[in-house]
Amino acid sequence: MVTGKAKGEKATEIMFFDTTLRDGEQAPGFSMSVEEKLMMAGALCDLGVDVIEAGFAAASPGDAEAVRRIALETEGPTICSLSRASEHDIKIAAQALKPAGKSRIHIFLGTSPIHRKAKLNMDTDEVLAAIEHSVSLATTLCDEVEFSAEDAIRTERDFLVEALECAARAGARVLNVPDTVGYTTPDEIYDLFKFLIAKVNNADNAIFSTHCHDDLGMAVANSLAAVRAGARQVEGAINGIGERAGNCALEEMIMIFATRKDVFNAQINVDTSKIYPASRMLAKMTGNPVPRNKAIVGRNAFAHEAGIHQHGVLNDRRTYEIMRPEDIGLSGNALILGKHSGKHALAARAKELGFEIDDDRLAAVFVSFKVLADEFGEIADAQLIDLISGVTGTASAVWSLKRVEMRAAYGAQVEPFARVELEHPERGAVTDIATGEGPIHAAFNAVQHITGFTASVEELEINHVGAKGRTDCIADIVLRIDGQLFVGRSRTRDVIPAGVEAYVDAINRAAASLNRDAFGQEKPATDPGKTKDAA
């Protein structure tokens, strides 16, 4: 049983079965091309999941091709294809899995009364015969077979025992007990797994597996309960994607095992530092951003804004952090400067930006900072540099957006262009006109020409927010510059200036961090002007 580690007790190995590319991909809005699936399989391989369910080969030629390419090009994990309990599906799955180092066919068949009647029109004997026939056939065509009793949770317990026993007898090495409709509770599923593990005969060579959906928000809790009761394989998807409300979020399960070894003495084979890259890749590829407050991989998961929290984290991160950001592959926590931040965080950020300010100056900056934070919410570095520079009497050495005009010619034979005017305290006002695939892309190109930076846009999110009779656009951007990621943010009245201003904000942060001047060139080793004025 996977419980807290008693002295000298050996950890129990838990296998991770990733179904991001099958159950996840079949959800509306999450489809991926073959090439994208291949890239995602690479990220899952780096993460070290034990099994990749690469698709449902018989569902479409595209799915079969994805399974085949992943089987051919991915080394390490077992590669699996879903299959109905039919000869036709099993043969297509086997064919697609041929190049795999280790292959698994995953056969599913509904066992609950509602599935038998409304979907399959089969009685219990017919269901058992189909399990027997399909599992036996599949064992001759691949390395191992998994059988899923679809809608197991709503299946009569005695019949579920019969169905799983039949699959085990026919050679299935993994007996999966899915909560297809996300209906169960932790106590109930714990009890069910205990019952099944005690009752199913012929299962000595098989492991039990859990596959929970999140319709009632309990997929992770239910999967943990199943593991405590003896399940040895957990099925889930990155970012919790999947049918309807999704599957058990694999990153949450992984970090629970990694963080609470005192509760779950589980041995897992994953590299947790590959969680964040896999999550970002999936979000970007499918165009579904991870909610900011999502456990483990949300942007706020390691971000702190409240003053008391920031003070604690600055003294010792463990005050408010139970995991380290680097454990999931993030570099450092994010102290977000906003209206809840305190002086400690402000001083720490100013120092990172190269400003050593004494207590009197800090007090003065803090007052203006709070006023600005009330208006903007989150304060960008460029705004902070402006503030500090204003108080210390120096002009800030950053670009600001003065004007943007553009032509958006949809479907016409003319190329979109943008005219952008930026201002810099050392270079004055500079205008550039550029073309691009679209007008905002053209504006970004113009900013690159003016600032001398080459950047690629990794993420751009623009949200329309409204409060107290005023509506604004908030743009968040992530740019890759010289292999590093820089964020930018802006809040203005309209979409276009918000996007361009956020882009400029990210360039300013890159310039500060990479020590570049207004032309994008590396500065001499020290910057006496800034140090003198700011000291």
Ligand code: KIV
């Ligand atoms: O939710 C489910 O029952 C499934 C099966 C195919 C395992 O996804």
Ligand code: ZN
């Ligand atoms: Zn499912």
